[in-house]
Amino acid sequence: MTTVFYRRLTRLLWVSDDWRAEVTGWAPAKPTPIRRVRGKSFIVTNGILFAILAVLLLWIWQSGFLLVDLPPPKSEWAAEQAGFDDPSLDGLTGEGVRVCMVDTGIDLSNPAFNGVEIVFKDMIGDSSTPVDYGFLAHGTLMSGLLIAQSHQIGMAPNIKLGVVAALGDDGTGKNTADESIVAQAINWCIDDFSADIISLSLGGSQTDSMTREGPSVSVTRKAVDMGIFVVAAAGNDGGDDDGRVSVPSNVPRAISVGASIKGGQGLGK
Incomplete structure (x- = not known):
C-alpha cells in the first residue's frame, strides 16, 4: 500500500513540475544548434x-x-646669391683645372658622388681609401658644392679634385687640427698634387702675439708666390668680429672669403 501511494505521489509531482516548467519557460531542454x-x-x-x-x-x-x-628646385638661394646662376658662366665646368681641398676628408659613398674619381691623401690616419673624419662630414659638404653629380649639380663638376684629410672632430662638435698638419697638407697640394687652386675652409685665430710666419702662413705664402690661387676662410667671428681675418687667409694675395645668410646679411655669432 505504501509503495503504491509513493508511486502516485511521484507521478503527480512530476506532472506538476513538468507543467510549471512549460508555463514559466525554464524547462531543462537541450538547445537546438544554430548553423x-x-x-x-x-x-x-x-x-x-x-x-x-x-x-x-x-x-x-x-x-x-x-x-x-616633385622635381628638385632649379637652384638654391646660396648658389643664386653667389651668382652661380649667371648665364655668362654657362659652359664653365672646371675642365682641366686642378683643385686641392684641405678639410676633414670626403665620403664617396654619398650618392651625389656616383662615378666621381678623386685623389685622396690622409694626414690623420693611414687610410688608402677616401674617408671623412669630420663633424657633420664638413669635407664631404665642401666637396659636394664643387663636384656633386646629382640633385644640385656642383659648381665645377669637371675639375680634378684632390682632397686631404687634415682636420677631424675633436669630440665637442668642432673640426680641429694641429697647424703643422695643415701646413703639411697644403704642401702636399703644392708638390704632390700640382694644384691650380687650394681650398682652405679652415683657419686659426690671429692675435697680436701670434708669430707672423707660422707653418701654415709660410706654406700659404709659398703657394701664392708660385701663382697658385689660395682661397681661405675669413673666420667664424660673426658678431664678435675683431677686424682680423683667420690664419692663413691673412696672407697677402690669398683670397679671404666670408659668409652671409639668405639676403646677403652678415652672420651673427
Whole structure:
C-alpha cells in the first residue's frame, strides 16, 4: 500500500513540475544548434573582396598613378646669391683645372658622388681609401658644392679634385687640427698634387702675439708666390668680429672669403 501511494505521489509531482516548467519557460531542454551559414558566406565574401582590392592597389602602384613627381628646385638661394646662376658662366665646368681641398676628408659613398674619381691623401690616419673624419662630414659638404653629380649639380663638376684629410672632430662638435698638419697638407697640394687652386675652409685665430710666419702662413705664402690661387676662410667671428681675418687667409694675395645668410646679411655669432 505504501509503495503504491509513493508511486502516485511521484507521478503527480512530476506532472506538476513538468507543467510549471512549460508555463514559466525554464524547462531543462537541450538547445537546438544554430548553423552559421551566413557567417561562412561573410568570410568567403571578405576574402574575395580583399584579393580584388590587393590586385587593384598593386596595379595602381605599378602604373604610377599615385606617385607625385616633385622635381628638385632649379637652384638654391646660396648658389643664386653667389651668382652661380649667371648665364655668362654657362659652359664653365672646371675642365682641366686642378683643385686641392684641405678639410676633414670626403665620403664617396654619398650618392651625389656616383662615378666621381678623386685623389685622396690622409694626414690623420693611414687610410688608402677616401674617408671623412669630420663633424657633420664638413669635407664631404665642401666637396659636394664643387663636384656633386646629382640633385644640385656642383659648381665645377669637371675639375680634378684632390682632397686631404687634415682636420677631424675633436669630440665637442668642432673640426680641429694641429697647424703643422695643415701646413703639411697644403704642401702636399703644392708638390704632390700640382694644384691650380687650394681650398682652405679652415683657419686659426690671429692675435697680436701670434708669430707672423707660422707653418701654415709660410706654406700659404709659398703657394701664392708660385701663382697658385689660395682661397681661405675669413673666420667664424660673426658678431664678435675683431677686424682680423683667420690664419692663413691673412696672407697677402690669398683670397679671404666670408659668409652671409639668405639676403646677403652678415652672420651673427
